[in-house]
């Protein structure tokens with residue numbers, strides 16, 4: 001969400017399980033039905049999803065960001 005800060009979330013949309021596609025206008029965006037989620041905490045910014053994304057752990061190791069459940 002800010003330079004040097006990394007967040008990671010489950011790739012599956014909480015609405016119907018489509019893989020979320022990309023970050024658009026600062027939100028994690030699912031193109032299947034248009035849900036959007038906060039890049040800060042995974043909360044729903046726009047439905048139809050009603051449940052937030054599950055956050056994973058993002059750890060920086062040199063030039064690599066390691067994501068674990």
Ligand code: FES
Nearest residue numbers: 013015016030033
């Ligand atoms: Fe993502 Fe429906 S599966 S909005």
